[in-house]
Amino acid sequence: MLQRLRENKSMQGTFLALPTTLWLFVLLIIPLFLTFVISFGQRSPDGDVIFSFSLDNYIRLFGYSTDCPDGQASCFDPLYVNILWRSLSLAFNTTVLVILMAYPLAYFIARATPKQRNMFLFMVLIPLWTNFVIRVYAWMMLLRKEGAINVIIGWVAGLFNLPFTPLEMLYTPGAVLVGMVYEFLPFMILPIYTSLEKIDTSLYEAAADLGANALRTFLRVTLPLSMPGVVAGTILVFIPVMGTFIVSDILGGRQVILVGNLIQRQFLDARDPTFGSAASLILMVMTLIVTYFYTRKFGFGEEIVVA
Amino acid sequence: MNPHKRSPFVITAATLVYVFLYAPIVALVLYSFNASRANVTFEGFITQTSERVVMDGSLVKASPCGAFHWYCDLSKNDDVIEAAGNTLTIAFTATIIATTIGTMAALALQRYDFKIKPFSQLSLYIPIVIPEIVMGIGILTLFSQTFGWLNETLGLTGDARLALGIGTVTVSHIAFMVPFVTLVVQARLQGFDKSFEEAAMDLGANEWTTFWRVTFPMILPGVLSGALLAFTLSLDDFVITFFTNGPGSTTLPIYVYGLLRRIITPQVNALSTVWITIVFIAVLLLQWLQSRETKPAH
Numbered sequence: 001m002l003q004r005l006r007e008n009k010s011m012q013g014t015f016l017a018l019p020t021t022l023w024l025f026v027l028l029i030i031p032l033f034l035t036f037v038i039s040f041g042q043r044s045p046d047g048d049v050i051f052s053f054s055l056d057n058y059i060r061l062f063g064y065s066t067d068c069p070d071g072q073a074s075c076f077d078p079l080y081v082n083i084l085w086r087s088l089s090l091a092f093n094t095t096v097l098v099i100l101m102a103y104p105l106a107y108f109i110a111r112a113t114p115k116q117r118n119m120f121l122f123m124v125l126i127p128l129w130t131n132f133v134i135r136v137y138a139w140m141m142l143l144r145k146e147g148a149i150n151v152i153i154g155w156v157a158g159l160f161n162l163p164f165t166p167l168e169m170l171y172t173p174g175a176v177l178v179g180m181v182y183e184f185l186p187f188m189i190l191p192i193y194t195s196l197e198k199i200d201t202s203l204y205e206a207a208a209d210l211g212a213n214a215l216r217t218f219l220r221v222t223l224p225l226s227m228p229g230v231v232a233g234t235i236l237v238f239i240p241v242m243g244t245f246i247v248s249d250i251l252g253g254r255q256v257i258l259v260g261n262l263i264q265r266q267f268l269d270a271r272d273p274t275f276g277s278a279a280s281l282i283l284m285v286m287t288l289i290v291t292y293f294y295t296r297k298f299g300f301g302e303e304i305v306v307a
Numbered sequence: 308m309n310p311h312k313r314s315p316f317v318i319t320a321a322t323l324v325y326v327f328l329y330a331p332i333v334a335l336v337l338y339s340f341n342a343s344r345a346n347v348t349f350e351g352f353i354t355q356t357s358e359r360v361v362m363d364g365s366l367v368k369a370s371p372c373g374a375f376h377w378y379c380d381l382s383k384n385d386d387v388i389e390a391a392g393n394t395l396t397i398a399f400t401a402t403i404i405a406t407t408i409g410t411m412a413a414l415a416l417q418r419y420d421f422k423i424k425p426f427s428q429l430s431l432y433i434p435i436v437i438p439e440i441v442m443g444i445g446i447l448t449l450f451s452q453t454f455g456w457l458n459e460t461l462g463l464t465g466d467a468r469l470a471l472g473i474g475t476v477t478v479s480h481i482a483f484m485v486p487f488v489t490l491v492v493q494a495r496l497q498g499f500d501k502s503f504e505e506a507a508m509d510l511g512a513n514e515w516t517t518f519w520r521v522t523f524p525m526i527l528p529g530v531l532s533g534a535l536l537a538f539t540l541s542l543d544d545f546v547i548t549f550f551t552n553g554p555g556s557t558t559l560p561i562y563v564y565g566l567l568r569r570i571i572t573p574q575v576n577a578l579s580t581v582w583i584t585i586v587f588i589a590v591l592l593l594q595w596l597q598s599r600e601t602k603p604a605h
Binding site: 008009011012013014015016017019020021023024025026027028029030031032034035038049051084101102105107108109111112118121122123124125126129130131132133134136137138139140141142144146148151167182185186214235236237239240243244245246248250260263264266273276277280281283284287288 | 312313314316317320321324325327328329330332333334338343346347383391408409411412414415416418419420421422423426427430432433435436437438439440441442444445446447448449452458479481482485486489510511519539542543545546550557559564565567571575579582583586587589591593594598
């Protein structure tokens with residue numbers, strides 16, 4: 001009797017979880033598997049996929065080229081390796097800048113009185129939930145030659161009678177970096193805040209009683225205890241930056257090409273889904289490796305779902 | 308030691324970061340009142356007139372809508388209205404389905420033991436650890452391959468052919484929304500006091516009645532904040548929609564992206580401002596729900 005009830009319970013659980021599990025299996029796991037399979041395929045002349053087993057796409061990604069300038073049969077073409085490297089270093093720079101900006105703000109919010117805290121958090125959520133594309137557009141307006149930043153700098157220069165030629169900021173790597181930082185900053189603020197808020201204030205008192213000054217308390221108590229938030233935030237920032245193509249598309253013009261742009265073009269303009277699939281698998285492997293080593297070193301907790 | 312004390316450095320840094328967060332939004336809103344159609348520099352506000360719109364080159368001198376000229380203009384843009392309709396249709400449908408199956412899964416994962424449980428739990432983290440573009444192109448490949456095969460084997464032609472559209476966008480949105488709903492509801496269930504349910508059962512209620520009369524009302528705030536989060540994710544989504552939409556299923560983010568590559572009038576700013584206002588109200592609502600959630604249940 002008891003045995004049957006337990007069996008029944010297990011069946012109930014399976015039944016309840018089945019729609020979600022099936023949905024995720026069909027729309028996330030099967031597509032990943034398909035991407036994997038197709039990346040070994042070849043492109044037919046009319047842009048379709050020919051299923052086969054060839055490593056051509058990967059060899060091409062890592063620089064093997066048969067289209068050489070001085071009549072050689074094959075040579076090294078760093079085009080795609082450079083794109084991968086550029087994406088990786090941009091993701092790294094963005095993450096570092098975002099941590100440096102998010103930490104003081106998260107600290108500021110965590111130390112506010114509970115009533116102020118809600119308002120300050122609310123102020124972080126508004127930009128976070130404003131549409132991604134709209135936020136890129138806002139920076140396009142600010143960074144333009146005639147945009148607000150140049151107008152303000154020009155006005156300040158005018159006050160001091162200094163000559164000023166408007167800066168060319170849009171369509172540069174710098175513009176892409178600023179855009180990325182802006183897009184993903186809230187994703188770092190919230191997890192750091194969550195872990196800072198959990199710290200028991202009596203620890204600060206204990207540190208002060210034991211004679212630690214503010215800096216020492218911060219370095220030895222606050223910072224280590226807030227690391228899970230920093231790690232969760234890094235995952236929430238690093239992974240999407242690696243794959244985003246809108247920011248570089250709009251703020252970088254056609255000057256800054258990232259893996260995201262490369263993949264997008266293979267699926268839409270260039271119409272070589274097999275090469276695009278190979279590139280996206282490399283992207284996925286790169287992010288998984290970084291995430292794996294990073295989380296194994298530091299670990300992360302429930303902070304990951306706050307956003 | 309006062310736990311609310313903050314050094315001048317922290318206060319300055321925090322203020323600067325807030326300025327960084329809000330400067331673009333302020334500019335965006337301001338330029339939605341721009342008299343200049345070219346929208347490159349701010350040329351002042353538009354004056355009110357009871358007559359027709361008065362233009363001077365690319366400057367709008369006066370409009371029946373006054374400073375809100377571009378908002379009136381926006382309301383007459385059929386493409387925007389169609390895109391807004393698509394966005395809402397997709398978001399509503401996907402939210403209802405994702406919230407239902409996501410809540411069921413949360414209950415299963417929190418309350419039951421079953422064979423595929425570890426797999427179910429693990430699959431929830433896929434959208435977090437895999438770049439969205441990888442999911443996007445994967446889903447696109449899935450649809451294009453299966454649709455191509457089905458169209459051929461079933462001999463579908465013309466309008467009967469399976470193609471990308473509102474359906475594919477909705478189905479794909481559900482895939483990335485469900486994990487968030489499940490994780491939010493699961494978190495709510497974790498702090499759940501089982502004695503209320505036990506009391507109901509002792510008083511003779513069966514499992515079904517207990518669920519609807521006791522459990523569900525108690526987890527409702529969690530379900531609602533999960534639903535609201537899912538809804539916002541759907542409204543906001545660009546990448547997945549970009550790869551799964553087809554003719555006639557353009558959503559607002561896709562529409563705005565298309566505009567950014569062409570001529571941009573202050574209409575885009577007006578659209579953005581309306582959007583930010585809606586977000587503002589939604590976030591207020593979400594915070595209100597969460598503040599209710601943290602209060603003890605009676």
